Amino acid sequence: MANSNLPRRIIKETQRLLSEPAPGISASPSEDNMRYFNVMILGPTQSPYEGGVFKLELFLPEEYPMAAPKVRFLTKIYHPNIDKLGRICLDILKDKWSPALQIRTVLLSIQALLSAPNPDDPLSENIAKHWKTNEAEAVETAKEWTRLYASGA
Amino acid sequence: MAEEEEVKIEVEAVQSVYEEDCVVVESYPPHLHLHIKPRTADVSSQQFVEAIIGIRASSQYPKEPPRIYLIDSKGLDEQRQTHLISSIQDKACELPSCFMLIALCEEAVERLSAMNHPDGDCPLCLYPLMSEDDQKEGLPFMKLMSCFHCFHSECIIRWWNWLQIENKNNAKHPSSATVHHLRNTGSQQVEEGMGNCPVCRKVFHAKDLEHVLDLVGTYSSQQSLDRTEVKNDETLLHSDLENIRRQKFEAILKLQQENSGLIDSKKDHNVLPGLNPQNTVPSSNHASTEEAGEQPQTNPAATAEINSSCSSTRPSTSKHWNAGARKPRGQNPRKQVRQWVRKDNGGAAD
Numbered sequence: 320m321a322n323s324n325l326p327r328r329i330i331k332e333t334q335r336l337l338s339e340p341a342p343g344i345s346a347s348p349s350e351d352n353m354r355y356f357n358v359m360i361l362g363p364t365q366s367p368y369e370g371g372v373f374k375l376e377l378f379l380p381e382e383y384p385m386a387a388p389k390v391r392f393l394t395k396i397y398h399p400n401i402d403k404l405g406r407i408c409l410d411i412l413k414d415k416w417s418p419a420l421q422i423r424t425v426l427l428s429i430q431a432l433l434s435a436p437n438p439d440d441p442l443s444e445n446i447a448k449h450w451k452t453n454e455a456e457a458v459e460t461a462k463e464w465t466r467l468y469a470s471g472a
Numbered sequence: 473m474a475e476e477e478e479v480k481i482e483v484e485a486v487q488s489v490y491e492e493d494c495v496v497v498e499s500y501p502p503h504l505h506l507h508i509k510p511r512t513a514d515v516s517s518q519q520f521v522e523a524i525i526g527i528r529a530s531s532q533y534p535k536e537p538p539r540i541y542l543i544d545s546k547g548l549d550e551q552r553q554t555h556l557i558s559s560i561q562d563k564a565c566e567l568p569s570c571f572m573l574i575a576l577c578e579e580a581v582e583r584l585s586a587m588n589h590p591d592g593d594c595p596l597c598l599y600p601l602m603s604e605d606d607q608k609e610g611l612p613f614m615k616l617m618s619c620f621h622c623f624h625s626e627c628i629i630r631w632w633n634w635l636q637i638e639n640k641n642n643a644k645h646p647s648s649a650t651v652h653h654l655r656n657t658g659s660q661q662v663e664e665g666m667g668n669c670p671v672c673r674k675v676f677h678a679k680d681l682e683h684v685l686d687l688v689g690t691y692s693s694q695q696s697l698d699r700t701e702v703k704n705d706e707t708l709l710h711s712d713l714e715n716i717r718r719q720k721f722e723a724i725l726k727l728q729q730e731n732s733g734l735i736d737s738k739k740d741h742n743v744l745p746g747l748n749p750q751n752t753v754p755s756s757n758h759a760s761t762e763e764a765g766e767q768p769q770t771n772p773a774a775t776a777e778i779n780s781s782c783s784s785t786r787p788s789t790s791k792h793w794n795a796g797a798r799k800p801r802g803q804n805p806r807k808q809v810r811q812w813v814r815k816d817n818g819g820a821a822d
């Protein structure tokens with residue numbers, strides 16, 4: 320059973336995530352595998368994603384916290400730093416990972432990325448191009464996608 | 473005007489007492505920067521905190537007490553910073569209208585001395601640095617000299633050793649050389665003999681760690697990183713709150729699925745490396761929650777592969793959000809998926 324060998328740090332983080340959730344973020348471990356988390360992030364206000372509920376999956380690899388968690392969007396999202404497979408272009412998930420970061424800080428960073436798309440360092444070339452050539456229109460598309468795909472109520 | 477002269481003399485006195493630790497920004501009305509260290513810290517290894525505070529008075533001084541503020545500090549979290557400043561400020565308000573600069577500086581040193589111990593949890597294992605119960609011996613901890621961030625010795629050494637192994641592995645595979653400095657999971661060990669603090673990324677010298685290098689495994693205490701807990705936290709998983717959360721989650725998932733708002737569900741277990749290879753063509757048609765159960769040990773090499781393939785072809789412009797996962801130009805989507813799944817079963821996925 321994958322759960323029987325869970326490091327104390329993961330248990331501690333899980334407890335804190337559940338008892339003091341960060342605003343607009345919910346993360347709960349799967350019953351079958353405590354290293355796999357079901358995540359929901361509310362689209363930040365003042366962003367094209369406002370009103371949306373975005374589902375993500377997060378997995379803590381065996382080497383965690385030495386290695387970064389693996390995170391991916393499950394809900395479709397129109398964002399220059401997120402590709403159509405839901406993969407996220409975020410430095411702390413890659414070369415800027417530090418074991419002092421936590422699940423909570425990772426999810427907060429992703430939430431911040433929704434507030435501040437960065438088309439200059441894109442993962443989705445087309446969306447980034449759209450963003451740079453006609454930001455207003457790109458934002459409209461992002462809102463539309465949010466309405467179509469990320470509704471939560 | 474006689475009073476102004478007196479105030480200036482007081483400022484001179486402060487400066488002669490604290491010498492280079494005191495910077496006079498303005499002699500009238502007095503505005504000082506004071507670098508304070510704990511009195512108890514003659515030995516640098518026993519110093520865990522320090523601070524630079526500002527003391528700024530108005531022309532109404534000494535009738536009106538000066539304002540105290542924090543400029544910089546090491547080893548103090550927000551709570552302790554606030555406590556330090558407010559207690560000096562309180563002292564200033566308590567003292568009757570008199571020349572109080574020296575008294576305030578002394579108060580500051582006094583207060584800081586009382587805080588000269590590491591506080592809170594080890595940033596790596598999240599367990600307290602010092603045992604709350606004084607009777608009980610805690611785990612040995614250490615601080616980085618450059619930033620005063622403290623860690624359990626064993627925790628930081630375990631991380632450091634892991635980085636060294638990672639670096640060695642990277643060096644062994646020249647094909648991934650371009651990826652090398654980019655990826656280097658953990659912190660960027662730019663040069664040999666240097667490291668970056670896991671908390672603030674400030675550069676430190678590897679020799680700071682030397683005195684504890686042989687510690688890993690010596691302490692079989694309950695607080696180390698690798699220590700495992702056999703007991704599952706059943707109560708945690710089955711609390712009412714958690715059940716409600718789970719229901720809500722399922723409901724939203726269902727709704728979004730009906731609206732085709734979910735990303736191609738066949739590839740849903742991307743974040744789960746090490747799924748057994750026979751299973752790479754999933755029969756399940758929705759979220760990986762169900763598959764998560766069979767999840768198991770990942771081998772380090774496989775995961776290393778996953779990481780490096782994500783962040784190739786790119787110079788390190790890491791000040792941006794994203795230095796990592798690179799654009800999949802000209803590849804077919806299936807191939808991209810494999811970057812997230814372990815390399816060695818990629819073939820089966822096709």
